[in-house]
Amino acid sequence: MSLLRRLYSAVTGVVLIAIVGSFLASVIHPAVPVLNTGTVVVTGCSPGGLGFQIVKDILDSQPKEVLVLCTVRKDADSKALADEFKSDRLKSVLLDVTDAPAVKKFGEKLENTRIIGLVNNAGVSVHSKLESIDYRSTFEVNFFAVLEMVKTLLPHLRKAGPGSRIVNIGSMAGTFVRPGTIVYSSSKRALEAATDGMRVELAPDSISVSIVQPGFFRTKMCTAPQCGGGIEEVSEAVLHGLFASRPRTRYPVATIGAMSAFAGSKLAAALPDRLLDFAITVLKPKDVNPPKEKQ
Numbered sequence: 001m002s003l004l005r006r007l008y009s010a011v012t013g014v015v016l017i018a019i020v021g022s023f024l025a026s027v028i029h030p031a032v033p034v035l036n037t038g039t040v041v042v043t044g045c046s047p048g049g050l051g052f053q054i055v056k057d058i059l060d061s062q063p064k065e066v067l068v069l070c071t072v073r074k075d076a077d078s079k080a081l082a083d084e085f086k087s088d089r090l091k092s093v094l095l096d097v098t099d100a101p102a103v104k105k106f107g108e109k110l111e112n113t114r115i116i117g118l119v120n121n122a123g124v125s126v127h128s129k130l131e132s133i134d135y136r137s138t139f140e141v142n143f144f145a146v147l148e149m150v151k152t153l154l155p156h157l158r159k160a161g162p163g164s165r166i167v168n169i170g171s172m173a174g175t176f177v178r179p180g181t182i183v184y185s186s187s188k189r190a191l192e193a194a195t196d197g198m199r200v201e202l203a204p205d206s207i208s209v210s211i212v213q214p215g216f217f218r219t220k221m222c223t224a225p226q227c228g229g230g231i232e233e234v235s236e237a238v239l240h241g242l243f244a245s246r247p248r249t250r251y252p253v254a255t256i257g258a259m260s261a262f263a264g265s266k267l268a269a270a271l272p273d274r275l276l277d278f279a280i281t282v283l284k285p286k287d288v289n290p291p292k293e294k295q
């Protein structure tokens with residue numbers, strides 16, 4: 001067989017696989033209803049962070065029947081949200097997401113509110129050696145609080161009907177575990193597993209569940225020079241998970257150094273562990289969250 005023919009068969013094969021693959025994917029994953037009347041709950045909306053950006057983008061891009069209910073921890077942040085957006089489509093409440101009784105009360109107060117989406121954005125990042133870290137508090141916010149919020153809001157999301165959404169904010173740190181980030185990375189990897197489980201468990205109710213896995217973007221959590229822009233891109237992924245008719249299961253977005261998170265996630269899946277360890281430890285990528293004090 002001539003080289004040209006072989007090339008032709010290979011290209012035809014790839015195109016056929018792509019066509020059959022996308023047909024099968026659309027049969028297995030039919031379009032999800034798009035709900036555009038009701039309230040989206042976003043946790044952790046203090047100014048300068050991703051939650052704040054998500055609020056802005058929902059208010060800017062969605063119909064006026066889509067409302068936002070934000071959680072913050074300080075009165076000053078509630079006021080900042082009100083001052084910035086001046087919108088009767090936005091409400092904020094004070095809530096520490098790790099306070100389970102308070103989360104329960106929060107859910108009870110939503111009795112007459114149609115909840116169409118939940119964005120679990122609140123998170124903390126710690127950078128420390130394992131021996132000196134308070135590992136439980138990180139998991140309380142990044143993992144257990146997410147389960148608590150989902151458990152609390154699930155009856156409301158079910159009531160809103162097929163098409164309601166959960167979007168969890170994970171991290172590329174759940175894929176690339178650098179020295180000093182064991183606990184943060186573990187909490188985000190646990191969240192990824194929980195998201196995969198929620199997705200299949202809630203599929204019979206047609207509740208869509210996605211995880212956004214950003215690289216680094218500039219907020220008060222990430223302030224080093226290499227925490228680039230990209231917060232808009234991350235927020236765009238969140239809105240896709242909330243409102244697209246075909247939401248993705250995961251959204252690797254923003255960048256890790258010079259590499260896109262998407263490329264990074266594919267590379268991490270393809271590289272043998274030892275090679276990945278080499279890249280992470282021997283090449284010593286610059287820390288974006290250096291320890292605040294010497295450990």
Ligand SMILES: NC(=O)c1ccc[n+]([C@@H]2O[C@H](COP(=O)([O-])OP(=O)(O)OC[C@H]3O[C@@H](n4cnc5c(N)ncnc54)[C@H](OP(=O)(O)O)[C@@H]3O)[C@@H](O)[C@H]2O)c1
Nearest residue numbers: 044045046049050073096097122123171216217219221222
């Ligand atoms: N920035 C990055 O490079 C990056 C990369 C990957 C993933 N992420 C993830 O993106 C999400 C948003 O982070 P960000 O970068 O926007 O940082 P951020 O500005 O520090 O936002 C974190 C938000 O979570 C809130 N929060 C923390 N603990 C809480 C608690 N116990 N109860 C309620 N709210 C709490 C914070 O409230 P206060 O303001 O009151 O502390 C803040 O509003 C996090 O889940 C983070 O892990 C960030």
